[in-house]
Amino acid sequence: MSLDDRSKRILDELVSNPSITSMALEKKYDLTRRQLGYSFNKINEWLMTKSLPVIERTRKGHFIIEQCVFTKLNGEERSPALETTVLSxxxxxxxxxxxxxxxxxxxxxxxxxxxxxxxxxxxxxxxxxxxxxxxxxxxxxxxxxxxxxxxxxxxxxxxxxxxxxxxxxxxxxxxxxxxxxxxNIETDQLHEFNKRIENVESKLNLKFTDEKLATMPYILILILRRIEQGNEINSFSIEYEELSDTKEYQATEEIFHDARQIPVEERLFITLHLLTTNVYWSEYLTDDDAIPRLVPAIDNMLRLFEKSACIYLQDREQLMNKLLQHIKPAYYRIKYQLTETMDMQDSLNKEFKELHHLVKRSTGPLKDLIGNDIPESETTYITMLIGGWMTKQGDSIEKKIKAIVVCPQGVSVSRLMFTELRELFPGFVFLDSLSVREFLDYGLDYDIVFSPTSLETDKKLFISNAFLGHEEKYRLRKQVMLELHGYIPRDINVDHLLDIIRNNAVIKNEKTLTEDLQKYIDRDEEASVKQPMKTRDINLNDLIPANHITIRNSVESWEEAIHVSAKPLVEGGKIEPEYVDAMIRRTGEDPYIVIGPNIAIPHAAPEEGVNEVGMSLLRLEEGVNFTKDYSINLVIVIAAVDKHQHIHALMQLMKLAGSETDRNHVISADSVEEIQKMIALYSVD
Incomplete structure (x- = not known):
């Protein structure tokens, strides 16, 4: 064992001035009687390890030190005190x-x-x-x-x-x-706990990272010390059922084998510490019993990332295992707020900052599974793993065109514009939809800007309407491709394409591939911006006939407003009752439900109970509160069967929502017929 700094000072004082009293020592070093007694016991324990006689203290506070102690201590080189380097x-x-x-x-x-x-x-x-x-x-x-x-x-x-x-x-x-x-941790203690951790690794069939292996003995020793001092965890939010069946809970026996009876809460905390500790190898990483649905959540996260980054991740199973090594312990860290509060942003290079942004945008499935937001340090580490994997496979978003959408017309219009442009340019990485104010302070790197208004920027700016018709989409795509690449989409030579494919892949049937490529290139010019076999666009008044309009003075709650507005669609068989429940459930999750002052569009996913495309409108004379920020007078329920059929009518609705005069006209209307007339004004191509 080694002496702490204070005990060394006291021992030096006793050896150089053996006639000093306890009271004089306390006064000289500003110690309490208890503190001096603590150091005195430590000094005697240290002397015994050196096979030297202990120092005795008389009732009057004097010390009795045998000659061999003086001889031994004065004859050997003294141990250095605590390092005297200047501390920050x-x-x-x-x-x-x-x-x-x-x-x-x-x-x-x-x-x-x-x-x-x-x-x-x-x-x-x-x-x-x-x-x-x-x-x-x-x-x-x-x-x-x-x-x-x-x-x-x-x-x-x-x-x-x-x-x-x-x-x-x-x-x-x-x-x-x-x-x-x-x-005051002894080296022997550290060795003992290192052995226990090695036994835990053996029992769990895993290997902790070197960094965690170096930290764990200190943490476990200090936790056990606090338990022994009576500092125990009383109320604990850890779910016993979630942790008690884990292999890590059984492994706590190895850590506590020589301790007194340890409360269940303390065993759960040590279990949690083992579960949150990073590993670099584990036999049970793909075991879904511990965290059901974790693997599908990671898979969905990767698919969202691939879509945002416009890439395909190779060797997916190996990448999944690598991510599991980090995300499985991260699951418990995030759920129980044990994530280390260290800023890893500075460790990201320039390219990874944009990558990190896309990863953050893709972590929704993990957030839904865990029930908490994913901390920055965790998303940063996931970014480094995925970024390293992309580098390994020779891919990079630096090689791709990165775009942003800047729209001054509100968050819903901006979001709709963002979605439309991402579908129109599937090879571009779309980073964000921004307001003009957000654009002025935007920190990520990008190549082009889409906006319905002129902006001051040194990047390529393409002026685009917020709502694009088919001809406008084709013209915009042609303009962008011509300016960025020097060609328009149909000016592609099949032979050149085949040369590229031959250099990078094995072609099983060159004749069939040539025919399929030629068919794709020679398709209708508008095929890149619309579905083949396109039918007539559905207008707003087609989806909101008179029997889909309800006029009320007021309702008791937001939930009732959705029920009342959706009633015509339920009675008409266009949606199932469970779709109404899904809309109410999603209302709190979707900030885009409010598309303008006094107007909202509750909706859910098609698979949650939509039988046929449709809309229904509820007009309230007295607005209903949707959160503390919004009072809503117009509630338009949207039932969509896919991403296309309702979009034309939705654009018309957005234009109506953007006109303060006409929107207020609908809100103050006295009859269904009056509302119908206003809807008809916006139901034109």
């Missing part, structure tokens, strides 16, 4: 927190000044920074003359802080020594 402010903050977390005795201000070798004023200043750090964990520092400095707050939050601070200290130079000194 952040390092001192973490060291102070470590002392507060791990001390087995009361802590005075003088205690901190001795251990960190700085002035009292510096420590008092550092304490303010410590409290700032603690605010993130809803913890506070309390000081009393009797108990010294203590941490106050929920033990679960203290454990989160302990894990974070231990990790941070182990990253600095000689961090292991600093923790051992300040927390």
């Amino acid at each position: 402010e952040n390092q001192r903050v973490y060291l102070i927190i470590m002392m507060l977390l791990s001390s087995e005795e009361e802590l005075s201000l003088h205690h901190f000044t001795i251990e960190l070798d700085v002035s009292k004023n510096t420590i008092l200043s550092d304490m303010k920074r410590v409290q700032t750090e603690l605010n993130d964990y809803e913890l506070t520092i309390r000081y009393t003359r009797k108990a010294g400095y203590l941490l106050e707050g929920k033990e679960f939050q203290i454990r989160k802080l302990l894990i974070h601070v231990t990790y941070q200290l182990l990253q600095v130079h000689s961090g292991q020594n600093k923790i051992k000194e300040l927390a």
Whole structure:
């Protein structure tokens, strides 16, 4: 074992001045009787490890030291004290927190000044920074003359802080020594817990990452110390059923085998720590029993990413396994708010910043499964994994055209424009739909801008209407392709295409491939922007006839408004009752449901109960509150069977919503006929 800094100072004082009394020592080093007793016991334990006689203390506070102690200590080179390198402010903050977390005795201000070798004023200043750090964990520092400095707050939050601070200290130079000194952790203890963790790895058939393997012994020792001191987790939100059947829960037996009876909550916390610890290999990674639906959620996330990034990820099964290694422990970290609060953004290179943006936009399936937002540090790590995989397969979004959509006409119009353009240019990476104000402060790299209004930009700007007809789509596509590539889509030579394909793939039937390519190139000029065998567009008044319009003075709630508005569609068999429930369920999730002042369009997915395309309208004289921000007078239920049939009528509805005069005319209408006339004005091609 080794002596802490204070105990070394006291031993040096006793050897050089053996006539000093206990009271004089307490006064000289600003110690309480208990603190001096603690150090005195440590000194005697250390002497016994050196096969030296212990120092005795008389009732009057004098010390009896045998000659061999003087001879031995004066004759050998003294151990160096705690490193005297100058510590940064952040390092001192973490060291102070470590002392507060791990001390087995009361802590005075003088205690901190001795251990960190700085002035009292510096420590008092550092304490303010410590409290700032603690605010993130809803913890506070309390000081009393009797108990010294203590941490106050929920033990679960203290454990989160302990894990974070231990990790941070182990990253600095000689961090292991600093923790051992300040927390009084013996090397033998660390060796013992390393053995236990190795046994856990064996039982779980996995290997922890080197970084986690280095951190875990310290964390487990300090957690057990807090338990022994009576600092136990009382109320805990961990689901017993979710963790008690895991292999990690059984592995806690190895960690606790020589401890006193450990409460279930503590076993669950250690289980959670094992589950949240990153691994680089596991035999059971694809075992779905522990986290049902995790694999499908990751698969859906990858599909959304591929669509956004316009790429195809090769060797998908290997990539899935690699992602599982990170996301399986991340699942528990995110669910129980144990994600390490470290900023990894700076570790992303320029290209990965755009990639990270696309990954964040694709994590919806994980968020739905876990029930919490995915923290930045977790999405950043997923980005690095996917980005590394793309680099390995020779792919990059840097090689692709990156576009943004800037629309001043509101979030719903902007979103609709974004969707339309992404379908029109499937080879482009569309990063965002933005307002003009957001565009001015946009930080990601892009190549082209689509907007219905002129903008000041050094990038290529294409002016496009918010609502595009078929001819407008064709002209825009032709203009963009000609300016970016020097050709329009139909000016493609089949022979040149075949040469490219031969160089990169094996062609099984060249004749059939040539015919299929030629058919695709020679299709109708508008085929790239519309479905083949296209039927007549459905207008707004086709979908909202008189019997689909309801006029009411008021309703009690937003939910009732959806029921009343949808009633004609249910009675007409166009939707099932469960579609109404789905709309209500989705209302809180979809910020795009409000498309303008006083007007909203509740809807759900076609597979949730739509039999036939249709719309229905409810006009309320007295608006109904949709959240605290919106009061709605017009509720138009949309039942779509696909992405196409209703879109023409929806564009007409958006134009009506964009006209304040005509929108207010509908809201103040006294009859169904009056509303019909206004709808008819917008139901023209």
